[in-house]
Amino acid sequence: GAGVSQTPSNKVTEKGKYVELRCDPISGHTALYWYRQSLGQGPEFLIYFQGTGAADDSGLPNDRFFAVRPEGSVSTLKIQRTERGDSAVYLCASRPGLAGTGELFFGEGSRLTVL
Amino acid sequence: AQKVTQAQTEISVVEKEDVTLDCVYETRDTTYYLFWYKQPPSGELVFLIRRNSFDEQNEISGRYSWNFQKSTSSFNFTITASQVVDSAVYFCALRGTQKLVFGQGTRLTINP
Numbered sequence: 001g002a003g004v005s006q007t008p009s010n011k012v013t014e015k016g017k018y019v020e021l022r023c024d025p026i027s028g029h030t031a032l033y034w035y036r037q038s039l040g041q042g043p044e045f046l047i048y049f050q051g052t053g054a055a056d057d058s059g060l061p062n063d064r065f066f067a068v069r070p071e072g073s074v075s076t077l078k079i080q081r082t083e084r085g086d087s088a089v090y091l092c093a094s095r096p097g098l099a100g101t102g103e104l105f106f107g108e109g110s111r112l113t114v115l
Numbered sequence: 116a117q118k119v120t121q122a123q124t125e126i127s128v129v130e131k132e133d134v135t136l137d138c139v140y141e142t143r144d145t146t147y148y149l150f151w152y153k154q155p156p157s158g159e160l161v162f163l164i165r166r167n168s169f170d171e172q173n174e175i176s177g178r179y180s181w182n183f184q185k186s187t188s189s190f191n192f193t194i195t196a197s198q199v200v201d202s203a204v205y206f207c208a209l210r211g212t213q214k215l216v217f218g219q220g221t222r223l224t225i226n227p
Binding site: 059 | 160218
């Protein structure tokens, strides 16, 4: 597609449930990032993929959060046993190539609300 | 560790005024990149500019200009003759190796 696509755009779930958020990056972009943005805050880094592997997952807050990118394109962020504090907008971004100079292109985000 | 500080949480000006958004950063990397992103009410982050640490030349793009000063670790953003459509949250960001770190953002409101 033309841009980074994220689904669902909105997700409301109950505390304790399992959630999957999907990111479809710009075609050909090898680098993919997940960020979390809480209300009134800047985006907070979660994880970065280069190809299929997670190059840096230092931002994942705990072991309830996990992300995969099995074929080096689409990525899924998985949250187990959701808590109310997980409510936020989850942003995905992609960047072309291996060079570290390029800007990140962001999707519109998936807004997660945990009741 | 990398850190970006945007001390101005909110700014409100009247249309046509000039406004400067401040950004101060910290990094131990010798090579790094600085960015500004705009986040309008729709929520999507829109890339505005990228500068690398070796290029301190200031840049102007229409009503937007950026002042990069390595000596003070600052990368400030000025909007000249502001317009209502400039109202948004603006984020300054820093990337050393691969991870992009954002500041807390400055909410800019341009009043007609």
